[in-house]
Amino acid sequence: MLPPFDYHRPASLAEALFLLASLPGTKKILAGGTDLVPALRRGDLSPDHVVSLSQLAGMREIKEDKGFIRIGALVTFSRLAEFPLFLKGPYKLLAEAALQVGGPQVRNQGTIGGNIVNASPAGDLLPPLTALEARVRVCRQGGERVLPLAGFLTGPGRTCIHPEEILAEVDFPALPERAAGSFVKLGRRNSLAISRISLAAIVIRGEGGIVEEARLALGAVAPVPIRARKAEALLRGRKPSPALLEEAVAAISETVADSLGDRPSAPYKRAAVRGVAREALIKADPRFASGGC
Amino acid sequence: MTGQADGKMPAVSSVIGRSCPRVDGADKVTGSALFAADRRMEGMLYARVLRSTVPHAVLRRIDAEAARAVPGVAAVYTAADIPGENRVGIIVKDEPVLVDDRIRRVGDPLALVVAGNEQALAAAMSEIEVFYEELPAVFSPEEAMAGGAPAIHGQGNIQSVTRIVRGDVDSALKEARAVISRRYTTQMVEHAYLEPEAGLAAVVDGLVTIWVSTQNPHYDRREVARVLGIGQNRVRVVQSPTGGGFGGKLDISVQCLLGLAAWKTGRPVRMVYSREESMAASPKRHPCVIDYTSACDGDGRLLAVKVKIVGDTGAYASYGPATLKRAAVHATGPYEVPNVFIESYCVYTNNPTAGAMRGFGVPQVAFAHESQMDLLAGALGLDPFTIRLRNCFRPGGVTATGQRLLHSVGIKETIDRARAKAEELGMLEGKR
Amino acid sequence: MKPFRFRATVNGRPVDLPVDPRRRLLDVLREDLGLTGTKEGCGEGECGACTVLLDGRPVNACLVLAPEAAGCDITTIEGVAVEGRLHPIQEAFLEAGAVQCGYCTPGMILAAKALLDKDPRPTDQAIKTAVSGNLCRCTGYVKIVKAVRLAAARLAREEGAV
Numbered sequence: 001m002l003p004p005f006d007y008h009r010p011a012s013l014a015e016a017l018f019l020l021a022s023l024p025g026t027k028k029i030l031a032g033g034t035d036l037v038p039a040l041r042r043g044d045l046s047p048d049h050v051v052s053l054s055q056l057a058g059m060r061e062i063k064e065d066k067g068f069i070r071i072g073a074l075v076t077f078s079r080l081a082e083f084p085l086f087l088k089g090p091y092k093l094l095a096e097a098a099l100q101v102g103g104p105q106v107r108n109q110g111t112i113g114g115n116i117v118n119a120s121p122a123g124d125l126l127p128p129l130t131a132l133e134a135r136v137r138v139c140r141q142g143g144e145r146v147l148p149l150a151g152f153l154t155g156p157g158r159t160c161i162h163p164e165e166i167l168a169e170v171d172f173p174a175l176p177e178r179a180a181g182s183f184v185k186l187g188r189r190n191s192l193a194i195s196r197i198s199l200a201a202i203v204i205r206g207e208g209g210i211v212e213e214a215r216l217a218l219g220a221v222a223p224v225p226i227r228a229r230k231a232e233a234l235l236r237g238r239k240p241s242p243a244l245l246e247e248a249v250a251a252i253s254e255t256v257a258d259s260l261g262d263r264p265s266a267p268y269k270r271a272a273v274r275g276v277a278r279e280a281l282i283k284a285d286p287r288f289a290s291g292g293c
Numbered sequence: 294m295t296g297q298a299d300g301k302m303p304a305v306s307s308v309i310g311r312s313c314p315r316v317d318g319a320d321k322v323t324g325s326a327l328f329a330a331d332r333r334m335e336g337m338l339y340a341r342v343l344r345s346t347v348p349h350a351v352l353r354r355i356d357a358e359a360a361r362a363v364p365g366v367a368a369v370y371t372a373a374d375i376p377g378e379n380r381v382g383i384i385v386k387d388e389p390v391l392v393d394d395r396i397r398r399v400g401d402p403l404a405l406v407v408a409g410n411e412q413a414l415a416a417a418m419s420e421i422e423v424f425y426e427e428l429p430a431v432f433s434p435e436e437a438m439a440g441g442a443p444a445i446h447g448q449g450n451i452q453s454v455t456r457i458v459r460g461d462v463d464s465a466l467k468e469a470r471a472v473i474s475r476r477y478t479t480q481m482v483e484h485a486y487l488e489p490e491a492g493l494a495a496v497v498d499g500l501v502t503i504w505v506s507t508q509n510p511h512y513d514r515r516e517v518a519r520v521l522g523i524g525q526n527r528v529r530v531v532q533s534p535t536g537g538g539f540g541g542k543l544d545i546s547v548q549c550l551l552g553l554a555a556w557k558t559g560r561p562v563r564m565v566y567s568r569e570e571s572m573a574a575s576p577k578r579h580p581c582v583i584d585y586t587s588a589c590d591g592d593g594r595l596l597a598v599k600v601k602i603v604g605d606t607g608a609y610a611s612y613g614p615a616t617l618k619r620a621a622v623h624a625t626g627p628y629e630v631p632n633v634f635i636e637s638y639c640v641y642t643n644n645p646t647a648g649a650m651r652g653f654g655v656p657q658v659a660f661a662h663e664s665q666m667d668l669l670a671g672a673l674g675l676d677p678f679t680i681r682l683r684n685c686f687r688p689g690g691v692t693a694t695g696q697r698l699l700h701s702v703g704i705k706e707t708i709d710r711a712r713a714k715a716e717e718l719g720m721l722e723g724k725r
Numbered sequence: 726m727k728p729f730r731f732r733a734t735v736n737g738r739p740v741d742l743p744v745d746p747r748r749r750l751l752d753v754l755r756e757d758l759g760l761t762g763t764k765e766g767c768g769e770g771e772c773g774a775c776t777v778l779l780d781g782r783p784v785n786a787c788l789v790l791a792p793e794a795a796g797c798d799i800t801t802i803e804g805v806a807v808e809g810r811l812h813p814i815q816e817a818f819l820e821a822g823a824v825q826c827g828y829c830t831p832g833m834i835l836a837a838k839a840l841l842d843k844d845p846r847p848t849d850q851a852i853k854t855a856v857s858g859n860l861c862r863c864t865g866y867v868k869i870v871k872a873v874r875l876a877a878a879r880l881a882r883e884e885g886a887v
Contacts, residue, residue: 006726007746007792030790037749037788038769042569054793078782103858104836105785106770191857192771314819321827322815322834324762324802331761487766487774487828487862536764536828537862568767 002040008051013058013139013168016051020164021141023049027163030054031074032109034102035118059113059168070171073113077101077125080112093128093181093200100124100185103192113167116149121156122220127200128183130217130225132172140165153224178205178212182283184276185219195220196265197273199228199252201280203240209287211235214248216280221256221269228255231277240287245278252277317534329491329506329533334561337493338367338407340554341414341564343421344573345392345401348643349430349443352392352423355404360420365413367558369421370405375553377522381545383512385610387446388646390520390549396425397445398608398643400573407554407562434582434603434640445608445641452606452639453614455621457693460632465597469588471672477585477661481605482578484650488536489571490546493563494555501552502529508538516545517552528552540649541575544611576611576648579604581620581657587665593673593680595631598693600624602637602658604647611648613639620654625693626662627704628684633693678712729792735760736804750794751775751786754801762802762831766860773859776832777801783839783858802831805838813883814838814876821872825863833859837873845881849874 008023010016020027025048030036039045053059059072062083069091071080080086080098087095101107101115101124115125116136126149134149138161149170152159161167175181181202187193198219206212214235216228231251238244256273260266282289320326357369372379372393379393380386392401404421408414431437437450444450466472492505501521507513510530518525535542547564554562566574586599602620606613621637652659670680685704691697715721728743735758744753754760754777766774768787775786778800805812814837817823824830833856840847840855847855852873853866861869 002747002749002790004726005747007729007790009792030793032788033790033793034770034785034788037790041749041768050790052790052793102770103773104839104855105773105776105783105858106788108779108782108784109788191854192860312820312822315824317827318819318824319811321824321830322802322811322818323806324760324831326827327761328764328828330765331755485862487772487826487860488764489766534827536766537826539862568769 002037003043003046005040005047006049008049009055010051011055013056013166016053016056016166017139017141017164019049019051020166025049027051029117029166031114032076032111034106034110035114053166064174067174068171069174070169071112072169073116073167074111077107077110077112077115078104081107089177090175090179090181090202091132093131093183093202094125096183097124097128097185097198097200100183100187100195100198112170116152116170117159117161117167119153119155119157119159119224121223122195124185124195124198124219126153127198127217127219127225128181129170129172130227131181131200131202131215132175133215134170134172136167137169137171138165139168144168150224156223175202176204179203180284182280184280184283186272186276197221197256197269197276199273199276199280201284203235203281203284205285208239210237210239211285216252218252218256218259218273221273222259226255226259228252230255240285241291242289245281245288248281249274249277321534326534328488328536329493329504330488330563330565332493332504332533333563334493334495337561337563338409338554338558339411339414339564340405340407340550340562341418342402342550343404343406343418343423344570345396345399345403345423347396347425347427348399348432349428349445350396350425351428352394352396352403352425354424356422356424357404359422360406360417363408363413363417363420365409366417367407367409367560368554369417370407370553370557371403374557375520377518377520379520381516381520381549382610383509383544383612384614385452388545388609388611390545390553398645400645401608402550402574405550405554407558430643432642432644434605434638434642437640437642438603438638445643450641452610452641453617454639455618455635455637457621457624457633457635459630459693459695460597462597462599462632462634465632466586466588466599468590469596470591471669472586472588473665473668473672474584474586475661475665475668477581477583477664479581479583479657479660481580481645481647482650483572484537484539484541484575484577485572486537486539486541489566489568490542490575491563491565492533492547492551493561494551495561496555496559497529500527500529501556502531503548503551503555504531504533505548505551506533506535506542507548508535508540508542509544512543513545513548517548520549521552521556539651540612540653543649544576544646546575573645576646576650577607578650579606579613579616579647579654579657581605581654583658583661585661585665587662587669589669589673589680591673593669593675593683595628595684597632598625598630598635599633600635600658600661602635604637604639604654604657605642605644606639607642607644607646609646610639610641611646612653613647616647616649616654618654620658622694623655624658624662626659626666627686628662628666628681629686629690630684630693635693678708681708729795731791731795733795734798736799736801744791746790746792748791749787750777750789750791750799753791754786754799760801760803764828764831766828771860772829773832773836774829776835776859778835778839781839781842783836785858800835800838802834805834812838813879814841814873817872817876817879818869821868821875823864823868823872829859829861833861833869837876840873841877841880845884846877847873
């Protein structure tokens, strides 16, 4: 038995937003429950009301729409990992990251919306979504706002969402066919592990085999995911090769060092990120390993 | 191999050398096996224990009046309610069932709440007031052994010492060609058996009957009888299917608390630890600090070994004295050493209690003696297999404690086969 | 708190009972329905001992508030054997020595069942991934993987025989 709260099960998003706007006291939204239920059990959270989104089927959809990919906030990690669009090509990093979350049971329950709103520095979907330059659509009664994920996440476990708001959808601009993505995570074991470091990489090929654009997002090295801008700039306009890989790896390690300063984990992560970065870049573009075109 | 046809053993065994189905297998794959937490009885009460949040303190008073007044609460017991002896322990009776004088670790049991439902239990737990006076605490054996350290059990904190002396280590060290000295530290380990501690107790036909997740039902029975001040003939302990133990369920967990609650209320009582409580309350593997010196001649033959092992047994002895004795006995590993000086200390601190865990002190020293062998081999330019084969026990050999090994000794064969397998798998390529 | 009317299918049978919505699916299964084969090991979704199938997918029953499972088809370990006959996965666990203390076993078997129901010929890697949310402290997993492999082979043969 969990500590006392009132349970609500709205039938529509409008009803859910109405409840959040009108209920007195503290409220928590229940999506997959993989973070909320244990927090309730431990007594870390003791809201007056729990509002379940379980009946909001519309928030379980994934759509391609006018140059955007739109993912409902209730889409589970398993669904992301199985969705055909994410199985190959540029969006593969999303499926790869989803498969790194918890174990199968947690992936079957946990949602993309929960992963974003709980904003763990080690949240596995956050680096890929950062690299995809995702936006979030946040609804409240009588309105909504769309803002970039990077601005939505404000710190470890913190976002700028208001208690009466619901994160309804995540979207990001479609990538061209010539883009490729990858996600590599370093954990203490292969499953049920919290990220020590992760890197999401997107490499867009341009004319003549050069890197037209590289987007590199690091997880678990700062309160929120950060872009490795130095390495991104260094890669732009150049042809992937093992030599270029090492330059990029060094730049990424510098970004990690700058971010962590003298934190106890810094010496370890500075070194370990090199392996993660090599693997992620080679997966995104094999020419980093072999050269050639 | 089949047995001898002399009437003592059947010529063909029905079990030896064959795969047999587990007797409890079918129940376990269908979910019908009743683990302790799965049991329930008519009129059953639920119990939970309030635990200390400080590591070292004098307990002044427990005020449970408000908790007793919570609707649904059957009783709240403290040390004063224990009819028999309020001390348990497999080797040393030093651990209270409910603290009466002094708190010695975070997680010490203070008061037992018994209620008709889980909500009343939770409500009552938060109504209990504990008054105590904190004392300085020690969290490492080094501090605990130092002069002037707070005495956790009234006298010095060294619970026991084991010494093994053979030959003359100091002279041997002088003759040695290579001497390696290192300090090894090993960490505390939680068993994390998948089933948290649980039990159900009821008075059945005048017998206090306890179904419990345990590795030690006979010991449990004796302790429950002592704590209740009744004869062992009035206590029955039934080992439930036990969801892992690994040594961690050799000590008393819920047994005496449940016995007390069932005996006093006359009702069946169930108690199940959460994972958090299991981790906080159960014994751990002893963290050890091992100072190890080994010496050998130019051929890599061990001449002497000098070892000091300090094990942190935490607030209570549990299996600590035996674990540290075993660590000492095995400190030379599977190697014959003519000159030996080994000391091991079992030391009280205000840390979680350490007790039995798989290997019982041996994994800690194995880490040390095997690291030493590799270092010696490196110092002499020897292959790590060679130095081990030169020193390993053989039939007729004598251990550090003077035991002559008259029968089979498998270490040489084990090393030979491990090496052959490693070669077969290409694991030695690029290595000397 | 007003009780929630919990209607679902559990092991093929309809269930309709009032539950306090603050209880977990795990509590309703174990306490109200007496299905104690579903175990609690950690209470926070780390160990998988409470694994049940929700519409065929494995979930941790300790992370599911009971009303969230309303309307679902729920399978617990008690629903795996049919009319007293062990399921091939259960037989394989026994034969391969994949059962020791038995506390992880119900969850393991359900995780394996979810896998084989959708992927009858899994690779070893797929088997390892399928049970990666289930901790076992006794076996070292080798015999569990072997048991799932054995069960897959048996099921394929049964399929072939029909």
